[in-house]
Amino acid sequence: MPVTATRTAGNTPAREARRGVLLQLVRPVARTVPWWALAAGGGLGLLAAALPRLSGGEVTPWAGVNALRAAALCFALGAAFLLDDPARQTTAAVPVRRVLRHALRCALVLPAAAVWWSAAVLLVPEEARPPAGDVTVEAATALALALAGAAFAVRRRGAGRPGQAVAASLLVAAVLAPLLTPSEWSLFTVPGDPRWADAHGHWTLLLCAALLAVAVCCVEPVRRRTLRTLRSPSRS
Amino acid sequence: MTTTTTTAPAPTPVTAPPGASWAAVSALARFETRKLLTRVPVVVAFAVYVAWTVWRTRVSFDGFPALQDADRATQDAPLLVGLAVLLSANHAMLRSRRHDTERHLDVLVLPRWGRTVAHLLSVVAAALLVAVCVGGQFAWEALKPGAVGHGSPGELLVGPLSVLLLGGFGVLLARLVTAPFAAPLLIVLLLFLATFLGFSDDGWTRWLMPSVGTYSVVTLPSDLIGRPAAWHALYLGGLALTLMTAAVLLSGGARLRTAQAAVACAVALTLAGAVGQSRGVPESVTEARVRASVTPEKVHTCVERDATTYCAFPEWTPRTGDWARTVDDVRALAGGDAQDRPLVVRQRVEARYGLDADATLPPLTRPGEVTVGTAWGGNRVPEFAVAVAGALVTGSEATAGGMCDGRMVTVMWLALADRPDPVADLRRVRIDDSDTGSAIVVSRTEPLQMTSAQTELLRELLELPRDEAAAKVKAGWAELTAPKVTTDRVARVLGLEKPEGENECL
Numbered sequence: 001m002p003v004t005a006t007r008t009a010g011n012t013p014a015r016e017a018r019r020g021v022l023l024q025l026v027r028p029v030a031r032t033v034p035w036w037a038l039a040a041g042g043g044l045g046l047l048a049a050a051l052p053r054l055s056g057g058e059v060t061p062w063a064g065v066n067a068l069r070a071a072a073l074c075f076a077l078g079a080a081f082l083l084d085d086p087a088r089q090t091t092a093a094v095p096v097r098r099v100l101r102h103a104l105r106c107a108l109v110l111p112a113a114a115v116w117w118s119a120a121v122l123l124v125p126e127e128a129r130p131p132a133g134d135v136t137v138e139a140a141t142a143l144a145l146a147l148a149g150a151a152f153a154v155r156r157r158g159a160g161r162p163g164q165a166v167a168a169s170l171l172v173a174a175v176l177a178p179l180l181t182p183s184e185w186s187l188f189t190v191p192g193d194p195r196w197a198d199a200h201g202h203w204t205l206l207l208c209a210a211l212l213a214v215a216v217c218c219v220e221p222v223r224r225r226t227l228r229t230l231r232s233p234s235r236s
Numbered sequence: 237m238t239t240t241t242t243t244a245p246a247p248t249p250v251t252a253p254p255g256a257s258w259a260a261v262s263a264l265a266r267f268e269t270r271k272l273l274t275r276v277p278v279v280v281a282f283a284v285y286v287a288w289t290v291w292r293t294r295v296s297f298d299g300f301p302a303l304q305d306a307d308r309a310t311q312d313a314p315l316l317v318g319l320a321v322l323l324s325a326n327h328a329m330l331r332s333r334r335h336d337t338e339r340h341l342d343v344l345v346l347p348r349w350g351r352t353v354a355h356l357l358s359v360v361a362a363a364l365l366v367a368v369c370v371g372g373q374f375a376w377e378a379l380k381p382g383a384v385g386h387g388s389p390g391e392l393l394v395g396p397l398s399v400l401l402l403g404g405f406g407v408l409l410a411r412l413v414t415a416p417f418a419a420p421l422l423i424v425l426l427l428f429l430a431t432f433l434g435f436s437d438d439g440w441t442r443w444l445m446p447s448v449g450t451y452s453v454v455t456l457p458s459d460l461i462g463r464p465a466a467w468h469a470l471y472l473g474g475l476a477l478t479l480m481t482a483a484v485l486l487s488g489g490a491r492l493r494t495a496q497a498a499v500a501c502a503v504a505l506t507l508a509g510a511v512g513q514s515r516g517v518p519e520s521v522t523e524a525r526v527r528a529s530v531t532p533e534k535v536h537t538c539v540e541r542d543a544t545t546y547c548a549f550p551e552w553t554p555r556t557g558d559w560a561r562t563v564d565d566v567r568a569l570a571g572g573d574a575q576d577r578p579l580v581v582r583q584r585v586e587a588r589y590g591l592d593a594d595a596t597l598p599p600l601t602r603p604g605e606v607t608v609g610t611a612w613g614g615n616r617v618p619e620f621a622v623a624v625a626g627a628l629v630t631g632s633e634a635t636a637g638g639m640c641d642g643r644m645v646t647v648m649w650l651a652l653a654d655r656p657d658p659v660a661d662l663r664r665v666r667i668d669d670s671d672t673g674s675a676i677v678v679s680r681t682e683p684l685q686m687t688s689a690q691t692e693l694l695r696e697l698l699e700l701p702r703d704e705a706a707a708k709v710k711a712g713w714a715e716l717t718a719p720k721v722t723t724d725r726v727a728r729v730l731g732l733e734k735p736e737g738e739n740e741c742l
Binding site for chain 1: 276277280281284316319320323324327330334415416417418419420421423424425427428431
């Protein structure tokens with residue numbers, strides 16, 4: 001086989017084979033990425049980011065930062081559908097681990113997300129634009145939480161299309177978070193607030209936690225840890 | 237005999253379908269209700285709603301609610317449940333599509349519109365659960381010993397009807413757009429538009445939102461509120477019914493006469509409600525507001541207790557006892573003729589701006605008259621005590637407002653000495669929550685001023701045993717209440733050290 005002939009290049013046959021499969025996977029994975037959900041989320045997000053500018057009049061920093069937060073939430077809600085794959089049960093047998101398949105999906109979307117976010121930030125008028133780095137951390141946290149939720153649903157329940165449930169949970173959490181955040185652990189601050197820097201320390205912590213959750217949840221469990229007695233007969 | 241046995245089962249399949257289909261709808265509705273009420277977003281929303289409501293209602297309105305305010309306080313939190321119900325009902329409606337079982341369901345006894353009705357009934361169940369919560373919250377407020385006034389059924393219906401409206405919208409949305417990402421994204425758009433456009437709007441468009449807030453925190457008598465609560469409830473109910481019947485029509489029920497008639501009725505109700513709520517404040521309410529603000533004595537009910545007359549709006553007469561306790565406490569400490577001088581406690585409210593703006597009241601100029609507001613409990617109690625003491629020491633509310641001399645010490649001591657924690661109450665009546673230095677003392681009418689020296693002297697006086705201080709005040713009453721008495725003179729009369737702080741009014 002040609003795979004064994006390339007052993008001299010320093011790569012093990014298994015790794016070589018995996019790379020080959022991964023390259024072959026790019027096209028089919030790209031076709032199963034729910035582009036419509038991402039486009040709808042992104043489009044609505046751009047509308048939200050542009051609304052302060054479109055509404056005319058002076059744009060306050062409060063309006064600017066909240067428009068960007070709404071935009072980030074829209075995109076994150078679209079991204080909650082990223083891991084939806086109706087054919088998951090049939091593709092589980094491919095010789096590429098789930099973490100790589102998920103990573104491939106994310107890698108396909110991330111460049112588009114970066115371009116989209118730059119556009120959203122630029123749509124907010126300059127005088128009302130919050131510090132770009134800080135607000136990007138907030139957006140990345142929302143995105144990472146959406147992906148962590150989807151990956152968790154896939155890992156725990158083997159769900160084919162966890163997107164809608166994850167989006168609903170993310171949205172309820174997003175509505176509740178500003179109401180329930182304790183005042184001493186600030187998150188949703190406005191530029192110019194003395195707690196802005198503190199809040200973004202908290203956002204960075206959250207981002208790290210969410211990324212860790214994504215990394216943990218993307219790995220396929222070696223053994224399903226479900227209590228047999230609690231499972232419904234139809235699932236077993 | 238054999239003919240009866242063979243013909244008996246025959247009619248059953250002929251007559252069964254209409255009845256069986258409703259039985260199937262109700263069975264499916266029970267299943268969907270159980271599913272809907274156990275979905276994670278709905279459970280979380282209900283948990284947060286109930287916890288938040290219980291937490292807030294424990295201490296709301298300082299324990300003295302006016303029920304015409306308490307009914308409005310039930311409106312906002314159910315929107316959270318409505319949001320979760322919207323998402324979950326939409327999710328449940330799309331379940332058969334997600335699992336590709338639509339074709340299998342089509343061969344069952346239940347038509348497509350029947351399944352939609354079952355989903356709508358599950359939304360109704362969630363709305364009923366919210367109605368129970370709203371009823372519980374209002375009943376709790378109404379059972380508080382300090383409750384006065386009357387609630388409005390129209391305001392109480394807003395919470396459950398909002399849930400019905402949002403849930404019905406979720407069901408309709410699933411029939412309009414089958415994409416699973418439509419509902420969450422649409423909600424973000426709605427929230428965002430409500431944040432940016434909802435608050436800036438004035439006039440009739442404001443009433444198109446489910447829950448309509450007020451710009452003012454003043455408590456008005458219930459007949460002066462002037463909110464079209466019943467019309468708004470009709471509008472919300474009509475709109476919810478319109479969305480729900482539209483969902484049935486779109487699910488293949490377009491040929492059902494009942495559904496067509498229901499849509500027509502629902503649209504008519506919505507329009508009637510929308511027109512009714514947009515007509516603004518009625519003329520009669522505006523006149524009543526002017527009457528209550530300018531000549532409140534015409535609508536007051538007066539009660540006499542000891543030497544004090546309490547004149548209040550009829551809904552507040554049960555609160556006379558609470559006011560009388562405060563007045564009696566202050567009078568008991570006073571000397572001279574102040575203990576049994578006639579005093580009139582007059583309840584006043586600025587109602588001319590309705591619930592759109594807050595306004596201050598001018599002080600009463602007639603001697604021996606004191607203003608009391610419509611709110612009670614918390615900071616309102618020491619504020620009222622200060623007003624009573626001011627009228628007893630200076631003669632009238634207007635002169636107490638302009639006072640800038642040593643009498644301030646006596647006024648504040650009379651007001652605070654009988655309170656459970658005088659220094660804490662001193663902080664509560666001062667605008668900057670301080671207990672040293674100079675400050676403004678808040679009042680229902682004109683604010684009072686305390687200098688640093690007066691604060692220092694008052695703190696010294698409050699540190700003395702109460703009876704000893706009371707004896708000193710009573711002994712020196714004539715000098716302590718003489719106009720233009722200096723703070724140093726007051727200190728000498730009371731036998732206290734001369735204060736060192738600033739003694740200049742602002």
